[in-house]
Amino acid sequence: MNETVVLKNLHIKDGKNTLVSNTSLTIEKGDIYGLVGESGSGKTLTAKAIINLLPEGLKFTADEINVAGKNILKASQNEVTMYIGKNAGYIPQNTVFFLHPMIKIKNQIADGYVHHMKRSKAEGLKISLQLLDMVGFENPESILNFYPWQLSGGMRQRVNIAMALMNNPAFIIADEPTTALDSTVQKQVMELFKKINGDTGISILLISHDLSLIKHYCLKIGVMYAGQIVESGYSKDIFENPKHPYTQLLIKMMPTMNIKKNEPIPEIKGFVPEKGRDSQGCLFKERCPFAMDVCGISVKEHNDSGHYYRCNLY
Numbered sequence: 026m027n028e029t030v031v032l033k034n035l036h037i038k039d040g041k042n043t044l045v046s047n048t049s050l051t052i053e054k055g056d057i058y059g060l061v062g063e064s065g066s067g068k069t070l071t072a073k074a075i076i077n078l079l080p081e082g083l084k085f086t087a088d089e090i091n092v093a094g095k096n097i098l099k100a101s102q103n104e105v106t107m108y109i110g111k112n113a114g115y116i117p118q119n120t121v122f123f124l125h126p127m128i129k130i131k132n133q134i135a136d137g138y139v140h141h142m143k144r145s146k147a148e149g150l151k152i153s154l155q156l157l158d159m160v161g162f163e164n165p166e167s168i169l170n171f172y173p174w175q176l177s178g179g180m181r182q183r184v185n186i187a188m189a190l191m192n193n194p195a196f197i198i199a200d201e202p203t204t205a206l207d208s209t210v211q212k213q214v215m216e217l218f219k220k221i222n223g224d225t226g227i228s229i230l231l232i233s234h235d236l237s238l239i240k241h242y243c244l245k246i247g248v249m250y251a252g253q254i255v256e257s258g259y260s261k262d263i264f265e266n267p268k269h270p271y272t273q274l275l276i277k278m279m280p281t282m283n284i285k286k287n288e289p290i291p292e293i294k295g296f297v298p299e300k301g302r303d304s305q306g307c308l309f310k311e312r313c314p315f316a317m318d319v320c321g322i323s324v325k326e327h328n329d330s331g332h333y334y335r336c337n338l339y
């Protein structure tokens with residue numbers, strides 16, 4: 026099997042409202058797959074559904090969720106928890122708050138390993154040292170004795186990445202991994218992901234609203250809008266020939282040094298709808314410059330050799 030993750034036809038509801046619908050994606054072994062979209066478009070919920078971490082109160086259905094060769098929909102809850110703990114790592118948003126500030130790094134980093142791999146704390150600490158070295162700390166032993174509040178944001182993020190790698194998982198999810206960091210540290214953290222991906226062949230699901238970051242680091246991407254992937258495929262195809270008007274507008278809005286004086290900065294007017302995500306037709310119709318009557322009724326799906334998009338213009 027060449028895929029690390031196969032997600033087919035995911036739907037998530039919070040009781041009455043649809044939050045995510047018709048969402049499918051495939052991450053090949055060793056790829057960095059980018060999930061991009063505005064805030065509230067459903068990126069985090071999609072990622073959490075893959076690793077069985079949806080918040081309480083939300084219900085989901087899917088035709089398949091396959092992680093590293095196992096369809097977790099067919100396993101018991103206990104089995105899934107253990108399996109995902111071993112095979113997937115998650116670096117959540119706001120990692121600044123992820124580590125307990127008053128507990129030394131050494132007492133946090135090895136816990137998941139000891140629990141999931143049923144190994145001793147000493148073995149856990151040995152692996153921790155190797156991983157802290159791998160994520161770029163010059164003196165990993167001293168880091169183990171630090172409290173998180175003694176580390177900078179970039180250092181804490183490196184510790185989080187090391188923690189996500191503890192069980193040698195097949196893939197990791199990095200959810201907006203550089204948001205809280207300044208631009209130099211952002212670049213260092215992203216280069217670290219690239220290096221880990223290159224050295225170990227681990228697959229990565231990179232979630233970001235930053236299209237330029239996704240463009241730079243991802244081979245394939247999915248563009249999410251209002252709980253659906255509206256366009257997906259090779260990053261190169263999408264950036265050279267974006268089909269969905271939402272993708273086209275996102276690309277136009279990417280920061281550029283070429284904006285002329287007095288030229289308005291492009292924007293997509295309106296907001297991602299919170300409600301009505303199960304309405305008929307295209308969910309982008311209210312904000313789309315090309316909307317037609319038919320867009321309120323139905324939407325056409327296309328697949329040109331792996332370049333997928335849903336739009337009535339074609």
Ligand SMILES: Nc1ncnc2c1ncn2[C@@H]1O[C@H](COP(=O)(O)OP(=O)(O)OP(=O)(O)O)[C@@H](O)[C@H]1O
Pocket residue numbers: 039044062063064065066067068069070071080081082083118234299
């Ligand atoms: N626990 C929850 N209960 C109800 N609705 C939720 C819950 N978590 C998220 N949502 C809603 O689901 C939608 C998708 O949220 P999600 O966090 O996946 O978006 P996102 O694209 O990751 O956004 P961001 O970039 O801001 O994290 C949003 O409308 C959000 O308000």
